[in-house]
Amino acid sequence: MKFTASFTLFATAAILLSGQVLAEGFDTSGIEVNPELAARVPERIREAGVLVGGSDNAYAPWEYLAGPDGQTPEGIDIDIGDAITAKWGLTYESQTSPFDAILPALGSKFDIGLNAFSISQERMEVVDFVSYFRSTSLWAVKAGNPTEFDPADLCGRLIAVATGSWDETQLIKISDQCVADGEEAITMLPFGLQPEALTRVAAGGADATVGGDSTIALAIKQSNGMLEGLPGAGIFGQTGLNGIAVAKSDPELTQLIADTLNELIEEGTYGDLMEAWGLSLSIETAEINPHVDH
16 A cells, blocks of 8 residues: 555654553652651642642653543653652642743743753753753664764754754754854754654654654654664763753752652662663762753
8 A cells, every 4th residue: 555645644643642651650659758858848839739840741751641531641750750749748740831931931830840851051040950860862763764864974964853952952053063164054843842853754854853862762662663763972972961940049949859859769769760661770869950061
């Protein structure tokens, strides 16, 4: 049977947006409340009984929409939010938002941003971060790499990218350097959600896309052979820290989250949570605004 390009794109989107995951999640019901930590919860959050986090909920396995209604946030970050608030005797609520609208809404619409944010110097100028995971980047290309994409040579390439992401920021810098060196600029196709960028690549509409290794690896696994992965090079070959974002006007909450995460790490709960998702604990200590090189 001959498929049209539009049908192929639709079928690919159905695969990449299906909400399939690698694990059933982590049961946080056994986490005991720490009264000392609970006493430090800001009054507005304590009265509400809920910590509200912003997320695009489209970055599996970290966060995605699933459940019977297809609209229930699930994923690693949701479990992390649940584990933190379990220590306070409260609950966590993940509210869906465009990725690039989360940080500007901290302290007003959202208490925290929990969306696998890469910590960068630029972002730390406007918000505070508590580190909670270390990851690297992975490229996704159409199976067989028909455009012979080379992660070490990005000039002149057509790259799909999630809007507002750290990856987009780095690609802009690399593209500017390409032009300065007399080479062709990178052409970027911006998408509001990472699955949309992956879908474009799988359909042959872009040379490649890039993202966190766990997210891209999951998408490749779910693509039924439509995608393959390539390791990062240069800045995309380095490891980086992900962080929970908090408004700079809320330093007490930032410190409380760091202290809570560190208790979860020390007692082994955090390692168990990561293991439930097929990951290993990649940090020994949650830090506020850790040093990063970019």
